[in-house]
Amino acid sequence: MLTIQCGSGHKYEPEFNPPDESFPKERWNKEVLIPKGDFIFGTDSPVLEDDGEEPARECRITRDYYMDAYEVTNSEFWIFVQKTGYKTDAENFGNSYVFDLCLPKEVLESADQMGDDLLAPEGEFRANYWQGEFPDEDGGGDGFPLTTAPVDAFGAQNEFGLFNMIGNVWEWTGDRFARYHTHEPKNDPSGSPRGTERVKKGGSFLSDTEHSYRIRNAARHHNSPDSSTNDMGFRCVRETKKPNTFKKTM
Template identity: 40%
Template sequence: MRAGPLLAAILALAPVACAPAPPKACQANLATPDPTHPRAGMVRIAGGQFQMGAAGVRPEEGPAHPVTVGPFWIDRTEVTNQDYARFVAATGYRTLAERPLDPRLYPGLPPAQMRPSSLVFVGAKPGVDRGDPSAWWRVIPGADWRHPSGPGSHIKGRDTLPVVHVGYEDALAYAHWLGRDLPTEAEWEYAARGGLDGAAYVWGQQKQPGGKPLANTWQGVFPSVDAGADGYKAQAAPAGCFKPNGYGLYDMAGNVWEWTRDLFAPNAQPTESALGASPGGPPQHLIKGGSFLCSDDYCFRYRPAAREVGPPDSGASHIGFRTVVRE
């Protein structure tokens, strides 16, 4: 999300430290994206009926209701930096974060806030007011998928990390290059559940069976202290570092949020209507899965039923995506 009206409270531009040393890649049978092989790196989901949504955690997640999805294929992992780089090399595509804001959508915005930029998590000191997200987010000019922490940062050695700072439009462009699409919310949630209909987590009912984190989330007091019990402190993990779900899909909980086709609605009844339109601005699409910033004491949205609105005009340092092919 860039410096538009929706970020009026997060416009303080500040330098940010370069990203930490790249973590070691994991083994998840990563496939090279290729338009001539539209199902490379994907898993087939037979489809069926399931209980979508949940009740009792967040109001926007309910009511739980039966939904039927048809058969489809979905990426085994989140789209990685090396995947997106191949797409950009083949097409010359420039992401939203690499372009200035459209002045027609943001009349009267100062030129300094129209520059190419993206939203970067910078952390905060203990005791920060958690009602003020500007304490741990900054709109950083020059932050984009190649420079995830802003100017001076890079993705060298981070080929297998999920690509971030991609907006809905950027994710859809990549999907179309491969002859694919982005999943609907129902498809995404059905795939994430891995056959465990109604379970609280993608791996079952217990939060930490065996006492160990099963996803890259935030362990500690957000946004100040991440204990890193999952092996990654306040950063994304390479694709495939955690045990896959029942369908063989990796990182359907935590790591980075993922774009879906649906516009955000205030309940678990997905829609492509104007409910997801921000007044005077671009439509607001739904993201699923939570991220490495999801803590139990603040976000708690790394559950399959959880849902959130994505930034309408760019990406952020904790949002990525995966693609689908429908039969």
């Protein structure tokens, strides 16, 4: 469950000079109501056991919540930075991880630190992921080789109307990672209190179906909270108002 909080206000003052005409002057992402209810956490058929995919167990979300239909776009994040003066960890550290094939030649030469299934039913791509021989060549059959796609480039991936839950960019969650999740509570699980890394979900445009097959709902991976790469992002989630509580007074 994503728990990154961005507040309920979705309007920004159009007082900035955006880099180009493609940048909107206000946030255009829309919220989708996700009703409380039961869901299956994990799988009994793990592909990557070290990621803590198993076992499948029934869990429950006890309150309705809102989730953005789309991942936060570059333009929306730019507006947020202009509004708040926020500095990313990558800016503070002075570096970030970027897959080498995604870089222009001149940038790559100056770098000093180097490091199908149901995804295309009937030949129609439903997600942005790697096609080809990883990590040497991305065939780009989905139309976006070695790059993210616009958040609305593909159709919704579930009945709630959410886009890019699989592929495009990894999405941070608020859950703390632990190899085993069976000790977590059934209601509103949020990861191990002893975990130091955060769970990320969904895979990215650099994920393929032959190697680290993490572009699956049951898949989960983890990174330290200060990690940054060119294939990680997030979407905003907020809770509905909590029920009122009353104290009986004499």
